Amino acid sequence: MTAMTPARTAPDLSYLLDHTSHVLRTRMSAELAEIGLTARMHCVLVHALEEERTQAQLAELGDMDKTTMVVTVDALEKAGLAERQPSSQDRRARIIAVTEEGARIASRSQEIVDGIHRRALTTLPDGDREALLRALNHLVDGHLATPAESPRPTRRARQREQ
Template structure:
């Protein structure tokens, strides 16, 4: 017999809503040829001069994912890698004029997806949810703890 649950399954609730929100965001941004990561890089690079490393941290991306994302932005003519004005060894991502226009469009899309999700709640519940989530993100759940790596099985090679 499975043990009785004594608390709401917060992990499931947050994971499920996050997963569905990400799929809706991906579908909406795909309509203008962007991924959520591309949107994230464009918007944060427009805020101020940032290196690839800084943008990767903001977007919670590993180094390889960041390189692939910036490569795609460069191929689309939306951003360029340039030497940093503060540290010539570092590379910053500079958004092109075309990229700035796309970032405006993508931000409207992102805001719309968020508005639609939150619009499913009555006003008073929406405010409570946002306040509670912000409290968790800035308080108790603000810093991840070290977790053991998950075991991955080796892929079998085709014969």
């Protein structure tokens, strides 16, 4: 007896979201590499510029484990884009301070990221673009706001930037 493939009863939303996310990340990685950054370096610079944040806070925002965060900050320091400094609020804590050159590069990297997103969205007709963004925001703020508990943890999604 031959097993039959189950009939699909709904669009493969997981594939659609995973594939588009993967392609966006590869394009971002390629374009950021042209200015000497990784997506993680971009993330750290931008979030460190928003307000005084510790390495642990930045790791949480960027969904990085401790080791990855240390490597990322080491690379930023080596490039002269950021430095570890004592916090102005708590002298025991160390924050990641962005240098003047780091702020300049972060501005350029944000332009790159925004351009990638803009180019992807402009391939859609205006009404579809607005509907897609509205629908994705609705999912992120509603039904898909919180991951399910799982005995086998999966890679956690990046936190939504405010």
